Amino acid sequence: MRDNYKIVGRPIVKTVTRDKEIEVEITIERNNYNKSWVNHKTQFKAIVSFKHTDNQLTFQRFFTSNETKNVVNKCVSYFEKKCKEKRIVNEQEQEHRIRFDDFDNHGRIVFFLKLYNSIETGKLDFNGDNAGSFEFCPDNDIPLPEELKWMDNKEELIFKGKKIDTTFFLEQERYYQHLVVWRMQATFTFNLIGRGVTGKIKVDFNFHEFQRDKSHKAPLEIKLASALELDENNLTLSQKEDVKKILLAKFEELKTLIYQNHFTPLD
Template identity: 25%
Template sequence: MAVEKEQIKEVLPIGDQLRAMISQSFLTGKQLRDLLSSKGVFIDENDKNKSVPLLMNTILSPKEFLQLVENQQTKEEKFKVNTLTLPCKTDKPLLDIIPSNFSINKIIKENIVYKPNYKVKANPQFTYTGKDKKGIQLEYEIERENRTKDWVNTKTTHKALITIEKKANNEISLVLTKSYTSKETNEINEMVLRNLKDHFKNANIVKEEVDFVRILFRDFTNQNRIQFLYSFTSPALSRHLEFIEITDLNVHIDPNVDAPQEIKEFISGIEKLKINGKELQEHIFITKNDYHEKIIFSSISLKYKFNFNGIEGNCIIEYSFPAYLFKQSTNAEFQFDISINVNRKVKEFANVNELHKNISKIIENQKLEQFEKYKKLVE
């Protein structure tokens, strides 16, 4: 999400206008305390009850206000990633299989009868992702009207990305990246994918009966699902991405699977358990293989260190089946989302969007490979 620069040029918030922004949860007490310190005002605690009233009586510089906005973006602009594959055969270059009259704005108009509260900026088109022309991408941004929040957020922007790659056997793999903070970009992505699928069928690139293949909760046994999720801790993941620890687990007990008495006694009375901590890879739910047939992992969060051409930092990636986590739906689709924290020394040189793409690419490759390894065999 982003705040339009024109808003900052017109007016800087003070008093109650500023309070509406700095009192929100995306800004921590420490961040506000640091801001006060930079203005020569010192308090002894990271307490918003102290920092908010003081800041309401100060005037922020444009640079200080942008710093607050960037903190908001870091907190809220998080991407979810879903992968879909579409079995088909084609020898054509990828750009040649996209409709010549492709228009994302036209697709939206054909799918929505009312005037939406957003608009797509410009007229984005698919382009090659690299010189090798092995992939194409549609990168776009929407501007959304939202008058339910404070004045800073009446107009916000949200990014999204669709990537199409061709596998070695000429099967096309569609990789869909969705903005975490915007359900609108999710809806637009789905509209575009449906439009492309229909076009591929009309062009005889895809058979009429073929549909997208998604990674779903029900594609795994309990044991294999845990192994699939744990595979993202592999040291062989990438030389750019080093696993550090498991930080969060969401565990459910499967009532339909019988278990030895030892396990029953240990997990007696537990239906759903959220575990937070450090180095959870040593937790008994992970290390005790006998438990894996009885328990269900709906999400797991892993912490990594990264280094891309000297840009260093850490990130937390949550791998999850959200619809199972919240609704126990076995049709839940697998996704991951990435929170990136760049080291302060190199932050000014970092492009977070590029880091996100690089990390996503590593995870995507691992995900598709491990899905083939651990998915249930079709009977």
């Protein structure tokens, strides 16, 4: 038992590809003491995927609450330690996660916009449908241009609506250096080739730990921010869960592709 939650049962280990990829599914039970004793327990699931290809070890995290995020992070740390002990990976290697301080202000906005609409996005069978929300603040270390003076002394700005990416300060790159952006929510259409599943999903891209406590080491977190909106709603609940896992894995792949193809780590 840790804090207000505990792991329920034994984790389920599934071999996806022999000697290449495994998945570990974990269920946790959270106690919410603000609710009545009848319904104060809630269960959440988390999955962590371990892939070993081309002498690289890749982790993918799928979680639905802060508690499951904590559990999968501990699971990854444990697995990484064991791989180093068995010399599957070099002891000096560290997991690289895309973090807030991998970018300057300009690069971070470009990164978000490429997640929404880029060659890589299209190749993974996504199409940006609506960039509906950005969260940011002005950079107080740089004097604001006249057109952005209304942002002075603002600690947090949330822009919601339709096609927020067409707002002048997100359309014109000369404003990017003045904006500290940490979150984007966008809706995508998708087409899972080979599965015959098409639809729409809203995705949340968030350097959450920067938003929470201004940590410049905040990793990018990706979550599905809405239920699946399928063109043909003929899937079972289990099949929908599988589709969500596939979509999350594709967005994890997308962030890595865009980072590797377009960005050089900052010193």
